[in-house]
Amino acid sequence: MTQRTPPLQGTRVLDLSRILAGPWCTQNLADLGADVIKVERPGTGDDTRDWGPPFLKDHDGGDTAESAYYLSANRNKRSLALDIATPAGACVIRELAMASDVLVENFKVGGLRKYGLDYDSLREINPRLIYCSITGFGQDGPFAERPGYDFMIQGMGGLMSITGERDDLPGGGPQKAGVAVTDVFTGMYATVAILAALQERMRSGLGQHLDIALFDSHVAMLAGQNTNYFLSGEPPRRAGNAHQNVVPxxxxxxxxxxxxxxxxxxxxxxxxxxxxxxxxxxxxxxxxxxxxxxxxxxxxxxxxxxxxxxxxxxxxxxxxxxxxxxxxxxxxxGQAFDHPQALARGLRREMQGHPLRVSVPITASPMRFSGSPVQYRVPPPMLGQHTAEILREVLGKSDAQIQDLMANPGHAENTP
The missing domain is CATH 3.30.1540.10 (formyl-coa transferase, domain 3)
Incomplete structure (x- = not known):
């Protein structure tokens, strides 16, 4: 059977997000074949690059600057180092937005407006743009202006009230999940919303603004526990490793x-x-x-x-x-990855082609397609690794313009 092209091949995603919820979403889109351009601050990049140890090891066994946290959510992307807070940097983002299908950002509500990079500004130059905002509490409501983080949302949204041992037993009390489930679920909901918006655009020809909140996503993922509350009028409580509705x-x-x-x-x-x-x-x-x-x-x-x-x-x-x-x-x-089923399904993979010439271990995508499978094209990029490539290929910048922009990312002369 001839392998078909990836589902999102030909789709360009401009990724202005960092940490986990946004990058998790854009990694999904990248795995599905989209060209994801990850825009990062020059010099520091995504905050999670420094969230370690552990870090990727080089050939001599020493730590590199690539943290495990960053590596987990950024494969199949290209990195563009750019200061969007400068006139020149904001101008480049507007150019890229004109050439993109999707933009994902997780700035505070209204944080991009002062740079002319908010949805209302960008839809004027690209009405087909699907603009996905990921925030702690959404674009409206009394908490809209507040920052949101996975741990605090796990507490505010109810998960920690039902996670952990019963209060009347030793060790009882509030307990967070062992992984940033709010961020991951929000990234998944954002992925679904973007795919739906791309499908809708095929009918209407228009993009739209997607308002995805950690708080909303977290409450939604409580699933049957919410309905337990609706029907009983009593909030579910911690039950340790027991099930609220099924015994044993x-x-x-x-x-x-x-x-x-x-x-x-x-x-x-x-x-x-x-x-x-x-x-x-x-x-x-x-x-x-x-x-x-x-x-x-x-x-x-x-x-x-x-x-x-x-x-x-x-x-x-x-x-x-x-x-x-x-x-x-x-x-x-470790035992989970050594399980015969995990080995048979290839849940751990090694990506080659990293600039440091080391193999990068990754977790395989769970999305399996018979005709257009996920492709592991490039390992998580180093900061700014593809800056010149993107400016040349996507925006048609000359070598002189690229050199000037990379040397002086905020210089006004870089504005076309």
Whole structure:
């Protein structure tokens, strides 16, 4: 079968974002084939370049200037070092916006207006531009002017009230997620919105302004927990590793470790009870249905806990898998990447072609296409690596103009 071109080949994205939510979005678009131009401050670049250790190692084992955090969200992009706060820099951005399909930014609300780089200004010169603003709280509302960060949004948005051990148990209390889930989900929602806007533009011929907020995205991703609140009138509370709506669906301690048992229906529950040698619990009138098991959780779980701790973890997993009961170990990240399924799917990849001549380890995109697969074209760029290339290829600048602009990024003479 002839491989087709990537889905977004021919689409240009002007990336004025930094940290994680915006770069996560633009990395998705880059993986899908878009030409993503990452605009960075000369000298410092994206803040996350310095968020380490760990840093990428050179051939001699020494640290480079490329942090793991930065590398995780910036592959398949080109880096343009430019000071957009200067007249010359802002002028270059306007030129690039005219030649782009999408612009992604995560400045404070109104922060780009003083440079003439806000949506209303740029749509005058490019009505087809899809302009995606990612902020903490959105473009309106009483908190619109405030900055937003993943950790604080996890607290404000409710996640930390349902994450962690129960308050009445040792270790109970507020707990953030182990990864910046608000940023990642916001980046994913922004990706979906941009793809939808590109599709809509095929009908209308017009771009639009996308208003994507960390707070909105965070609340939305709470999913069924929100509806639990809507229907009960009671905010859900921390339940540790148990499920609010399904029982048994939690971590159990075996004699030599821990495993997850995720019983999803009544048939699986009865199979689970037979495996653990307690078929009577499968037919007990108190526990016959999930509704009853949730209501009688405090009676059932201690019985199961006592039984599960008498067996070996891997023996439980083998027996439960044999009868179709979802279960599994709790791996660390290294064990997850060493898992046979991760190896078979190629979840860790090595990208060649870095200017430092080192291999860059990356996590594979989970987006799999049969006809136009994700291509890993270039590793995360070094700061300003493609400045001359972009100015020449996209804007047609002469070598003299490029040299002057790179030497004096804020000089007024650089304005065409």
């Amino acid at each position: 669906y939690q971590v159990f301690a075996a004699g030599d470790g821990h495993l997850i048992v995720a019983v999803g229906n009544d048939g699986q529950y009865r199979a689970f009870c037979k495996v653990i040698g307690a078929p009577e619990l499968g037919t007990d009138a108190r526990f016959a249905t999930n509704r009853l098991r949730v209501s009688n959780r405090e009676a059932l779980i201690p019985l199961l806990v006592e039984i599960m701790r008498k067996g070996r973890r891997d023996d439980w997993i083998e027996q439960l898998e044999a009868v179709g009961v979802p279960c599994g170990p709790i791996n660390d990240i």
